[in-house]
Amino acid sequence: MAEARLIDGKAMAAAICADAARDVARLQADHGVTPGLATVMVGDDPASEIYVRNKGRQTEQAGMNSFRHVLPATTTQEDLLHLVAKLNRDPKAHGILVQLPLPAGIDVDLVMDNIDPVKDVDGFHPVNMGLLMSGRDGLRPCTPLGCMMLLEYELEDLTGCHAVVVGRSNIVGKPLALMLLAAHCTVTIAHSRTRDLASVCRQADILVVSTGRPEMVRGDWVRPDAVVIDVGINRVESADGKRHLVGDVEFAAARKHARAITPVPGGVGPMTIACLLRNTVAAACRQHGVILPTI
Numbered sequence: 001m002a003e004a005r006l007i008d009g010k011a012m013a014a015a016i017c018a019d020a021a022r023d024v025a026r027l028q029a030d031h032g033v034t035p036g037l038a039t040v041m042v043g044d045d046p047a048s049e050i051y052v053r054n055k056g057r058q059t060e061q062a063g064m065n066s067f068r069h070v071l072p073a074t075t076t077q078e079d080l081l082h083l084v085a086k087l088n089r090d091p092k093a094h095g096i097l098v099q100l101p102l103p104a105g106i107d108v109d110l111v112m113d114n115i116d117p118v119k120d121v122d123g124f125h126p127v128n129m130g131l132l133m134s135g136r137d138g139l140r141p142c143t144p145l146g147c148m149m150l151l152e153y154e155l156e157d158l159t160g161c162h163a164v165v166v167g168r169s170n171i172v173g174k175p176l177a178l179m180l181l182a183a184h185c186t187v188t189i190a191h192s193r194t195r196d197l198a199s200v201c202r203q204a205d206i207l208v209v210s211t212g213r214p215e216m217v218r219g220d221w222v223r224p225d226a227v228v229i230d231v232g233i234n235r236v237e238s239a240d241g242k243r244h245l246v247g248d249v250e251f252a253a254a255r256k257h258a259r260a261i262t263p264v265p266g267g268v269g270p271m272t273i274a275c276l277l278r279n280t281v282a283a284a285c286r287q288h289g290v291i292l293p294t295i
């Protein structure tokens with residue numbers, strides 16, 4: 001049996017970043033606007049530090065301004081809300097990203113609710129979620145947006161496909177299910193209480209998995225010719241004691257069944273940051289009343 005094609009998220013992300021850099025140059029030349037992204041990190045979680053540093057680096061590589069705010073773990077909710085209010089008023093910060101998780105004692109929903117929806121480049125604000133729900137324009141969450149771009153590249157037209165989304169988180173599963181519905185898929189959302197998950201997965205033309213459980217979706221749950229998008233990023237230890245990354249899908253076995261599959265790493269991961277850059281350019285355009293053909 002032929003092996004599934006690998007869906008190269010790294011290459012597509014590089015193309016999206018190049019498009020963003022071109023749009024930034026156009027915004028600067030024609031409108032005197034340099035898009036800016038403000039990132040806010042509270043505490044010293046090592047994984048968050050890496051994510052925030054990468055986001056800042058790639059933002060600058062695309063020619064945008066990056067404003068990094070690193071606050072101590074002892075920061076109060078009031079202090080954080082004060083910074084968010086300041087960034088909402090700052091015309092140079094077109095996008096605001098508060099890195100999660102936040103320390104205990106800070107109400108994440110309250111912080112997210114206080115970000116100006118037009119600057120909410122993560123797409124988590126209830127206004128942007130509501131716009132997504134009603135099929136209207138708004139800033140879309142980066143990871144689901146990246147998944148959709150990979151699927152549209154692979155399949156062109158998703159109409160009529162049965163998409164099974166395993167995982168119902170607010171940042172991946174739920175918004176992705178809405179995007180798939182908007183693309184005219186028949187959508188099933190599965191989660192930890194779903195009965196007979198294997199047989200639900202076997203019905204999928206499109207199988208997206210975002211559970212945070214290493215390789216839990218077995219290869220033989222993948223229907224022949226399905227397209228598989230693996231969102232999971234799990235650090236595991238192999239028999240020789242080395243640590244490496246695996247997704248939520250049993251990759252080697254699934255590759256024998258699927259038509260196409262995203263690798264981990266190099267699949268959805270790079271798309272998330274690329275979509276963040278894209279959202280920041282889109283937010284800057286909207287705030288300055290500019291319409292670019294690519295956004």
Ligand code: NDP
Pocket residue numbers: 143166167168169170171172173190191192193194197210211212213216231232233234268269270272
């Ligand atoms: P959450 O922990 O918020 O949600 C996990 C979801 O998976 C829940 O809906 C849960 O169900 C479901 N689930 C858990 N166990 C099972 C099971 N045994 N069977 C069926 N469903 C199950 O995770 P996220 O969506 O935020 O993230 C998931 C993974 O994606 C993680 O590995 C994370 O690191 C990765 N990720 C990667 C990103 C990227 O850029 N590539 C971005 C964001 C996340 P229930 O609701 O019933 O509890």
